[in-house]
Amino acid sequence: MRYKPLDKSKIYLVTGAAGFIGYFLCKRLLDEGCSVVGIDNLNDYYDVKLKEDRLANLEPYSKFTFIKADISEKDAIMEAFREYRPDIVVNLAAQAGVRYSLENPDAYIKSNIIGFYNILEACRHYPLYHLVYASSSSVYGANKKVPFEETDFVDHPVSLYAATKKSNELMAYTYSHLYRIPATGLRFFTVYGPMGRPDMAYFSFTRMYFEGKPIRIFNNGDFENDLYRDFTYIDDVIEGVIRLLNNPPEGDEVPHRIFNIGNNKPEKLMDFIAALEKALSKALGREVVFEKIFEPMKPGDVPATYASTRLLEEAVGFKPHTPIEEGLQKFANWYVEYYNVK
Numbered sequence: 001m002r003y004k005p006l007d008k009s010k011i012y013l014v015t016g017a018a019g020f021i022g023y024f025l026c027k028r029l030l031d032e033g034c035s036v037v038g039i040d041n042l043n044d045y046y047d048v049k050l051k052e053d054r055l056a057n058l059e060p061y062s063k064f065t066f067i068k069a070d071i072s073e074k075d076a077i078m079e080a081f082r083e084y085r086p087d088i089v090v091n092l093a094a095q096a097g098v099r100y101s102l103e104n105p106d107a108y109i110k111s112n113i114i115g116f117y118n119i120l121e122a123c124r125h126y127p128l129y130h131l132v133y134a135s136s137s138s139v140y141g142a143n144k145k146v147p148f149e150e151t152d153f154v155d156h157p158v159s160l161y162a163a164t165k166k167s168n169e170l171m172a173y174t175y176s177h178l179y180r181i182p183a184t185g186l187r188f189f190t191v192y193g194p195m196g197r198p199d200m201a202y203f204s205f206t207r208m209y210f211e212g213k214p215i216r217i218f219n220n221g222d223f224e225n226d227l228y229r230d231f232t233y234i235d236d237v238i239e240g241v242i243r244l245l246n247n248p249p250e251g252d253e254v255p256h257r258i259f260n261i262g263n264n265k266p267e268k269l270m271d272f273i274a275a276l277e278k279a280l281s282k283a284l285g286r287e288v289v290f291e292k293i294f295e296p297m298k299p300g301d302v303p304a305t306y307a308s309t310r311l312l313e314e315a316v317g318f319k320p321h322t323p324i325e326e327g328l329q330k331f332a333n334w335y336v337e338y339y340n341v342k
Helices: 020-031 048-058 074-084 105-125 160-179 201-210 234-245 269-284 310-316 324-338
Strands: 011-015 035-040 064-068 088-091 130-136 183-188 215-217 256-261 292-294
Touching: 011 020, 011 074, 020 035, 020 048, 020 234, 035 048, 035 074, 048 064, 064 074, 074 105, 088 105, 088 234, 105 130, 105 160, 130 160, 130 234, 160 183, 160 256, 183 234, 201 215, 201 269, 201 324, 215 269, 234 256, 234 310, 256 310, 269 324
Parallel strands: 011 035, 011 088, 035 064, 088 130, 130 183, 183 256, 215 292
Antiparallel strands: none
């Protein structure tokens, strides 16, 4: 694929605009001078104030339009497409979280299945240049072959969340086949950074420390066979997405493809925790050591995630590279300031 840079003349519609990845993508597009329509339902899965604060950072941009709507509301989505006629759509709205899918499966079917179906229908009725949508590394399940490649067999998801993301890939492929919708699915690998999701481990560990509570680590206390995660810093994720937006799949075959966006350098969970302790120590000017409780793995968790990024690099000349020490320091500095815990 011949890489084409961002097109500032196009209209970009981003769902999940007040979410972690959605916010940073909108901000980057707006900083580049693009016109952005953001959609979000501002649900209370985690602290709504954080979502509102992200949104408040976007509202001063004259080229930003915000619509409060749920993608599971078909009429609202159709109306947004009808009014703004987006050229490029990035669907990041979804019910996130592996463990929460055990508690509230309805939310995943409503947002990740029905909601994504509505996005695909809107793309069918209002043809566009490129649909980019969030999948997840969770589709690889308990795959033991590493690194995970986009061509790997992914028919054994181990959580409902993973099953909905695999369903998204199948649905997008079908719509691309039937209606020639150029679509790109992105399998994100454990995205972290400032203004991130409070339900993610690194964020909740930090919160628990300041609340004087122990952190719970679901690795059985087995340091020899610790969990591995491919932690991907938010700026790397956004750069990868930006480079893909103006580069839809081309050719006579089904215009659909999938890319991993991961760091290609998995870290032991305990090493990640040690790096977080060090980053917080530096941010606070005093030593931070978490009190730790070790528990068995939770249902739906997988022992390792590890992304092959070869296809992404070949397509757009970029691979994520930020080391966890640098990314976690930026998170720690933000957390200390945002929550005023100095």
